[in-house]
Amino acid sequence: MADFTSALYLGLRHASSSLPPWFALTRGQPAALAEPEGAGAAAAALARLQGLAAATLLPSTLHLFWDLLRQLARETRSVLLLDAGAYPILHWSAEGAAAAGAVVRRFGHHDSASLEQLVRGALRDGLRPVVVCDGFCPGCNRSAPLAAYARIASESGGTLVLDDTQALGILGHGPSPACPFGHGGGGSLRWQGVGGAHIAVGASLAKGFGAPVAALSGSHALVERFLRGSETRLHCSPPSSAAVAAARQAVALGERFGDCWRARLLRLVLRLRETLAQVGMVPVGRVPFPVQSFVSRHGPELAPLLWRRLHAGGVRALLTRGCPGLAPRLTFIVTARHCQAQIDRVAQLLARAGHTATLFAPLTHAIH
Numbered sequence: 001m002a003d004f005t006s007a008l009y010l011g012l013r014h015a016s017s018s019l020p021p022w023f024a025l026t027r028g029q030p031a032a033l034a035e036p037e038g039a040g041a042a043a044a045a046l047a048r049l050q051g052l053a054a055a056t057l058l059p060s061t062l063h064l065f066w067d068l069l070r071q072l073a074r075e076t077r078s079v080l081l082l083d084a085g086a087y088p089i090l091h092w093s094a095e096g097a098a099a100a101g102a103v104v105r106r107f108g109h110h111d112s113a114s115l116e117q118l119v120r121g122a123l124r125d126g127l128r129p130v131v132v133c134d135g136f137c138p139g140c141n142r143s144a145p146l147a148a149y150a151r152i153a154s155e156s157g158g159t160l161v162l163d164d165t166q167a168l169g170i171l172g173h174g175p176s177p178a179c180p181f182g183h184g185g186g187g188s189l190r191w192q193g194v195g196g197a198h199i200a201v202g203a204s205l206a207k208g209f210g211a212p213v214a215a216l217s218g219s220h221a222l223v224e225r226f227l228r229g230s231e232t233r234l235h236c237s238p239p240s241s242a243a244v245a246a247a248r249q250a251v252a253l254g255e256r257f258g259d260c261w262r263a264r265l266l267r268l269v270l271r272l273r274e275t276l277a278q279v280g281m282v283p284v285g286r287v288p289f290p291v292q293s294f295v296s297r298h299g300p301e302l303a304p305l306l307w308r309r310l311h312a313g314g315v316r317a318l319l320t321r322g323c324p325g326l327a328p329r330l331t332f333i334v335t336a337r338h339c340q341a342q343i344d345r346v347a348q349l350l351a352r353a354g355h356t357a358t359l360f361a362p363l364t365h366a367i368h
Helices: 039-050 061-075 088-099 112-124 146-155 188-192 220-229 241-278 300-312 340-367
Strands: 054-058 078-083 103-107 128-134 159-163 199-204 214-218 281-283 291-296 318-320 329-333
Touching (some): 039 214, 039 241, 061 088, 061 214, 078 112, 088 103, 088 128, 103 112, 128 146, 146 159, 146 188, 214 220, 241 340, 300 329
Parallel strands (some): 078 103, 078 128
Antiparallel strands (some): 199 214
């Protein structure tokens, strides 16, 4: 079966035989007391990759943002301004901060004008803004306007908090029409050429780098404040030795081979977009990101039928709605381990299914 449901974009798997040995997965101590060997080196390498000053590792982005948003909200009289279309973990973390007394307000997805309006209101109320968003949204295939968000946060004396899980390992510096991913895989800040000491980046390595660990990166001062005030580091275990070893290996391999893997991945994504367009499928958005969603030219209500036909033909895909309010669509996650034959198989199955679906399209429209 051809599987298009895995988010291991670069195809990294980290078999145990490929990693250095460890003597214990965990020491049984909280992260505030002891971290696994190599955690500091892995964090430093990730900070350099992203063009930031410092970083620290955590078991997941839920641990990371649960702590970070609460800390930022209570450091001063702050308000969390959350992009309404952000990934659920950011919403859960903001809700946790709200339960602890933080003020949380939401602005329109990728809407910098809406954000500016909220910031003006926050400043009138004597509140310091903390802008919270994703770097790249695969649901609508768009990147956040980070330059505008960073400017708004800076001018108001606030902080920009970015979840860059999707982009880390894929997007990097110097993008061009011939190389839309850019180079290096340092993430959204590198891709958009944005920086500043007022920016904090949290990202899981579980997608682009295939390692189940997260990193908080930013200025030395921000990371040090986080380490001093982190409650999850006090009450939870650090990342396992295996996860840290996988993270170190992933970053090292990415430096050597990452651009080659991304070039292969780009070719596969472009072929998927081109071949599916030829069989009546319209891609959502223009960015050739590894997560690609499509709607049928004959109507979005055909997506469940097409998904079932793919599954019956030995292709696993996703049936999604993307950002709130968007119609159902077929979603494929392409990785560097896929091959051209698998892409072509998807197009063949959809061509056959689409021919059948058009016979029932008038009836389907009438029913809906």
